[in-house]
Amino acid sequence: MQLRWAQRTILSWATALIILSYVQALPVGLLKCLKNIRSRSESSLVTPSSPLYDTNRIGFNSYFDHRPRAIFHPASEEEAASAILCAAANHVAVAPRSGGHSYEGYSSGGRNGSLVIDLSQFQQFSLDRRNNIATIGAGTRLGHAYTRLWENGEYLIPVGTCPSVGVGGHGLGGGIGVVGRKHGLLTHNILSMTMVAANGTIHTVSPASNPDLFWALRGAGGGSFGLVTEFRVQAYEVPSPVTTVILTYKPDKMGAVLSAFAKQGKIATEDLSATLYIDKKKIEIEFTYLGSQAQMQGAIDPFIEHIGEAPFQTEFEEGTWFQAATRWGQRAGSTLEAASIGNMTFYHRGRSLFYRDLLSEDEVGVIEKYLQNLPKEKTWGYILIDLWGGKIDRPSEPSAFDNHKGVLFSIQFDIFWSSPHPPTPGFACEACLKWSADFVKEMQSIYSSGPILEAYQNYIERDMPDAFQAYYGDQLPRLRQIKKSVDPRNVFRFPQSIPLP
Ligand SMILES: Cc1cc2nc3c(=O)[nH]c(=O)nc-3n(C[C@H](O)[C@H](O)[C@H](O)COP(=O)(O)OP(=O)(O)OC[C@H]3O[C@@H](n4cnc5c(N)ncnc54)[C@H](O)[C@@H]3O)c2cc1C
Incomplete structure (x- = not known):
């Protein structure tokens, strides 16, 4: 084990002693312990009796209705450390939260009863x-x-x-x-x-x-x-200029577009990124090129030639990097600033799979079948495909992401639904959940990219079969040893956290 906890610096021990004295006589009840920290600092504490509790406990996805024991917003590392010690002393799981976008609501604990440590004050x-x-x-x-x-x-x-x-x-x-x-x-x-x-x-x-x-x-x-x-x-x-284009095709071109995406994507320049959005009515290929529109044309022509037909709609925009970023923001909200705050309510189920090669005809058929047969409820169901490769396969330092080297693209299977008024946390569209589960199960059953399913850990999914293998490959034993060395009492835990050995 390379982690030499025994050789931690004197400074580190001193910090621990200061924090221990700060938390004072442990164990006391969790809330009392947290209030002790709160009373001396800029941190804020939201408990189930607070009027803010219901809005504060829900992240991006209102489908998840977890009820944490408290949500603590530390103003410093020392206060965060004190809160973690409060939770550990009371056998309460700690769930860190940064942007609250976990696909499974894991930054609210992924179940009831955790202590959420919200990092919204860490804006340095x-x-x-x-x-x-x-x-x-x-x-x-x-x-x-x-x-x-x-x-x-x-x-x-x-x-x-x-x-x-x-x-x-x-x-x-x-x-x-x-x-x-x-x-x-x-x-x-x-x-x-x-x-x-x-x-x-x-x-x-x-x-x-x-x-x-x-x-x-x-x-x-x-x-x-x-x-x-x-x-x-x-x-x-930033590169200058930056060009984006959206090419729109009819859904009946799906096989040709997917084939172009996989075949040309393998050899495309690294200055080009590509995302494919496909729903019931249309296919949009969004390319971003780190250069001018004229240069971009040469990079996307092979895709169009491979599809064998010009798109029925083409929207180019050449400008600065920040203008491109603002456009992406506008798609998600009114302005980049408003979209960054992200206080809208969504009900969502998302799953993913990684692919290393072209999809089989059967896989294309399954996608067509599910996109044409969405639930009757008011929903928005689609798939989103991102092209990977390039520098992603040549990291400068090894990382726990490396088992995914060589992935060609990811597919996200997404469905959103609306809730009654007023918005109700936990509201489920049963038909949407079934559509999402059946769709992905069928795709998994005919997976063409190898004997083992692979998926993206940032689109974490509770129902993923053999999830640790899918996310971390053969690296799980090493991850478990590291978990033991740094968190032997499993304080940081949620339904799919790295388990102790
Ligand atoms: C609308 C939307 C768009 C997305 N777009 C993309 C995209 O373009 N590319 C992409 O790669 N991914 C994308 N994602 C996935 C996104 O990267 C993951 O959901 C990511 O985990 C979200 O980070 P967060 O801080 O917002 O989430 P959180 O819910 O706060 O955290 C996610 C997980 O990480 C843990 N965690 C959070 N902060 C910390 C911390 N500081 N220390 C330790 N653990 C922490 C949480 O406990 C939780 O388990 C998107 C997700 C959504 C919902």
């Missing part, structure tokens, strides 16, 4: 322009990260396009966006982190300090090992 940002390193608080939303990086000298970090997703969960589970093929995932670009461990100690986690934990956090870090409060991330100067 700075940019070292000599070394192009951004320091970002874990509670920062992607939209705010885009804005701060742009305003501090026109930089970017590789992240997804949805502005309300949190840097914390996103970076610890992967993080693919439009520069992923050029610069890798967010997780690959993390240079070091600050993490509060289950025993209340505060660590710098980097290749030089805690290399095993550094490996594990980047790919398997969401909610299993400790609370990450800050990331130091490789930043890049």
